[in-house]
Structures are given as C-alpha cells and as structure tokens.
Amino acid sequence: MPLIRNGDVIADSWVRHEDDAPLPADGDLILPLERLLHEGTQLAGRRGLTGVQLANTADVEEIESLLSCLALVTLEFPAFTDGRAYSQARQLRTKLGYSGELRATGNVLPDQAAFMRRVGFDSFEIACGQDIETWKNAPRAISLAYQRGYEGGAVTRYETNSACGASPAI
C-alpha cells in the first residue's frame, strides 16, 4: 500500500510481523502489541528497528515503558468515522512524549489528513488508487485552526500571520 510521508509517496521499509514465527535478526519490524510485550527485552539483540501496531481499543499507556525503544507506532482507523486513534495519537504525543514516527493505517482519506497531522500523525498508509494530488492539496484547504497546543502547522489566532497559507506537506 502506498505510504505518504512529508508530501511524498515513499517506499515502506517496514515489515509487519504478524504470526508466531521467530523474529528475523534483521529488518524493521512492526509487531502486534501482544508480541511486543511478550518479547520485551529480547528485542535489544536484533539489528533493525522496532515498531508496534496498536488497535484503537488499546490503552497507549501499555507501551509507555517501551516507547524509547520504538521507532514507529501505527494506529488504526477501521473506518474513518471511528475517531479513537485521534485521541490515542494525541496522548502518545503529549501525555507520553513520544517523538518517533506515528503512522495512520486503515481507512485513511485525504479529507481527514489535516486533522491527523494536527494530533501528531506524520505518515499515512493509504489504499491503492487514491489520487495523490488530492492528498497533496487536502491539508492546504484550511490553514487556520482555533485549537492551541496541536501540531500540524495550522496557524492559530495568536500566532503571527506569516505562516498563513504555508501549510506543511502531508
């Protein structure tokens, strides 16, 4: 599936490791939460980065102690109308201070891209066939925001207007 980061479609270097098989020694792996918690410190011996795939029912605090070892967290939108992952992302970024890659997966659409950026997502796994141009333009649709303390480049009322219209790439 195409992966968008910083405004470009990029190759996905990560591999999802879903079954019970032993972990390969190399490569960047995305593990389900259970497996991550189970492997725990074992992961230190691997070459390659570790990521985790969180269901949108998971409590993000479950990975609090492991965050420093994680380079990727994927959060899921089973349907774009199911907005739980927005709050999970927000908690990861603010409450837990996570600064690695935060990837939106599932029913990820350009109309929500700006919201996702603002709660802290920085990469987007999208379905094949989506129009990349629409994706690139979507975050520019609304360059202003009322909410303070969110990310994503939208200008809030008490910021200088210099950044108006210069929305970041998705």
Place this chain on the structure above:
Amino acid sequence: MYRYDEFDARFVRQRVSQFRNQVERRIEGELSEEEFRPLRLMNGLYLQLHAYMLRVAIPYGTLNSAQMRQLAAIAEKYDKGYGHFTTRQNIQYNWPKLSDVPDILDDLADVEMHAIQTSGNCIRNVTADHWAGVAADEVADPRPYAELIRQWSSLHPEFSFLPRKFKIAVTGAAADRAAIAFHDIGLRIKKNDAGETGFEILAGGGMGRTPLIAAPVRDWLPGEDLLAYLEAIMRVYNLHGRRDNKYKARIKILVRELGADEFTRQVEEEFARIDAPQVVPPEQELARISAYFAAPEYQDLPDDDPVHAKAIAEDAAFAAWASASVERHRVPGYAIVNISLKPVGGVPGDATAEQMRAVADLAEKYSLDEIRVTHEQNLVLPNVRKKDIHAVWQQLMEHALASANIGKATDIISCPGLDYCGLATARSIPIAQEISTRLGDDARQNEIGGLKIKISGCINACGHHHAGHIGILGLEKAGEEFYQVTLGGSGDENASIGEIIGPGFSGEEITDTVETIIDTYIGLRDDGETFLDAYRRIGPEPFKEAIYATH
C-alpha cells in the same frame, strides 16, 4: 454581539471552499454518497424524505438584523420562502439543491454565519440561555464562554469523529432556560466568594430513547481551565464511548455504565495530565471576546414608563399579549420582548421571509439591533424600551407574530416529524396543529396557565418530549401511527423526565387525551398551582383514571 475578525472570516471562507470542492467531487461522482455523507453531515446537510435539508447554526441563539435579513434572503432565493427554527437554536431550510449549498454557505459567511457542525458525530452548535446578558436573574453572561467553546470546537482535529453527536449548553443564571441537565455537557457559570468566575459541570444528560439527567462532575472549575477540562471529558468519551451500537453511543450511556464517580475519576486523571497553558487560550482571548458582549449603551430611564402603563390600562388585547410576552430586563426602563412563532393552528417554529424581515426591522429600530432564537422555537427582542413595546406589538400584529401564548398550552414544541424527517415514525406537526387549534381560545389558555407540551415524531426526541409537562411521542405499529404520552417532564433547574402514562393513543384520540389530562388538572389543582406542580403533588394516578376510563 460577537463580530468576526479577519481570522474568523478566513476560517469560515476556507471551510466553504473546502466544502465546495467536496460537493463538486460528489457531483462528478468522484465521491460516493457513502463517502460524501459524513462530509456533508459535518456541514449541516442532511438528505431527508423529499430533499436535502440544510441546518444553519445560530450560535447560542444570537442574531443581528443583517443576519436575520440574510436568513430571509436565503429562504427566498434557495428555498420556498420560509425557514424553520429548531429546538437547538438553529434554522433549517427544507428544500435547497445540493449544487446551491456552497453558494448558500458563502451568503451566510457574508454575514458571519455558517453551518459548521450542525450535524454529524461532532461537537454541535453550542447553545445558551436565550436571555443571556439581559435576564434579571443572571450571575454572569454565558455568551463569551459559549463563543469560546464555539471557536474551540470548530473543526477540532481530535473530536470530529466521536461515537455520536455531542451537545454543550451554557447558562449563567439560577433559572435554567438552556436545559443544561439534558445535554452531553451542561455548564453553569458561578461566582465564588472571592468573586471569581467558574463553572459547575454536568455530563451525561440527554433525551433520545434513553432519557437521562446529567450527572454532576465538578462543582467548581476555575473559569480559565474550561477548555482543558472540556478536552479531558471529550477525550475520555472519544476513547471509551461505545461505538458498537448507535443507540448506546452517547456519552450518557458511558457515564451510566461506568457510574458517575468512575467517569469523573477518569476525567480528572486525564485533566491532571493536560498541559493547560499549552491548550487554553491566553487570557487576552476571553477579554477580546467578552468586549463584544459588553452591555450596549442603555439610556438612563425610569423603570416605570407612563406610555406603556397607559397602553396596558387602555388596551386589553395589548395587555394580554404583554403579560405573556414581556419579561423583566436587568436594566430599568427596558424589557425583554418574546415573539411567539406558534400561531394557533400553525407550524411551530416556522417563519416566512417576510416575517424574518419584519423582526429584523423591529430589532434594528427598537432592540439595539439584537435578536435571540430560543430552544422553544420562538424569537426574542432582548432590548426594548418599555415605551416602545406598544409600537412593537402593533407591528408584530401586522405580520401575524403577536400570538399571546408564550409559555402557554399552544406554545408547543414540535419536531418536523413525518412531514419532512426521514427518521420519523409518525407525524408531529399536524398533531401540534390540532392540539393548538383545540386549545387556542384565549380564555381557555389563560384558564390552563403555564404548560409545556412537547412533541417528537420518533424516539430520537428532537421535540424534547421527555422534558414536556405533557410529552407526546409519535410511534408506529403495523403501519399505524400511535402516540405515547408522558407527564411531569421538565427541562428547567429542577429537571425531570416525564413518566409514561400507559398505552398509547391513535392520531384521532390524542387531542382528546390531552384535553382530558388538562381538565383533570384543572379539576384537582390547588389555588394558583401550575400543571407541573400539581402533577408532582398528586402523581399520575388521577390522570390515568381519567384517560383510560373514557376509552
């Protein structure tokens, strides 16, 4: 009144062009109806039985004359010449064309209005006491806070795809005219002993098929923490509110299932970890907003006006209307004038473009350019000098806006029901009209006194029947409409949920039933006792006996 600055204006225009683009993608087929649906709902556009319906926000019920004139112009240009004021301080247009909607939104933006979040599973138009700023019993004006919430909730990145819709109401007075206990979050402004402003916070109230009165969450929250605390509540709800069943998805079910104590604990825990200075607006923001709501330049007037007193003494029809419609203002010599949108036998909440213009003219000339829209589907001129009331009344009469029934039996709240609404199980407007016609005689209404009849066309309870002194719910069984009656509901500071009185009634029987209930009350009431007080004293039994004995 609040005025947009450049920031607000640009924000709303950007939203309009974004929606214009979405509408184009829909018309060209790039978006399926299924994909378009949540997008249009974020902008108040419903697909109803016969056509699209556009719901426009009237934030906390405030309008100026230019805005009201624009609402009239839109009704004429894009609709059938009228609009419908709803129970949530919105106005609905029932016949717009999809391709016209972006233009309507641009016309609204011209007068600093929008349809953002008037539907969808997001934070809806925030509502407030319709007498805000002018009521004699007010502790503090809720409008600056309501505006702060309007801005904060607009296109909120985290809370735009909630389990279900979310409604916030604010009051700043002891008497609750905003029905805060029936909202997802209800806010009451308070002052502490040091004179500081803060909030009492309720959560988990609502109507629908499971009516619940909101639970107390915080007795005192310092005013500056408001948005941080709202964020905490919203986050707990967004993460834990049920999404498996649309009828259990409102926050009231979460509060009930967790228990108010556990819910509160979770909110407090979340709140404690929010970096409030990051999130809440700088102090200057509330000051900036509040400045727009500074009291207008009232004249120094004696409270008693001889012209008004003379008119009351000499003109019985005027006196009757005034006693129902005129309320005490906090400034001497001024009055709050309520305008009924409930002509006897008419459609509750409907106003023609011509009536809207008439009200706009009156507001401009006599009410310091202000109009309010109430959740009881009426209008208010909040700043009328007492000496002008008679002139206002005469002009209201010319436009069929002078019904003397505010707060009375024919001041019926009704949702659109089966005449428009795709979810309806029964007609509600025709029932309201029939009851209104039956009880419409002035002497009869005066005999009955204060009474709130509220009618919903399905279990969703948009007509607030649970909070009606007499509530009527239209249902359907085997293709036949029938109507369930509840008694004793109330949306005020002593909120209560109406109790189902027994088996339902057919459309032919319901008006008789309402009359029987009223006659039973009249027969049993103590001197000066209102319907609600009498019901609370004597309970449902006498009513049951009277109703079911005659069937």
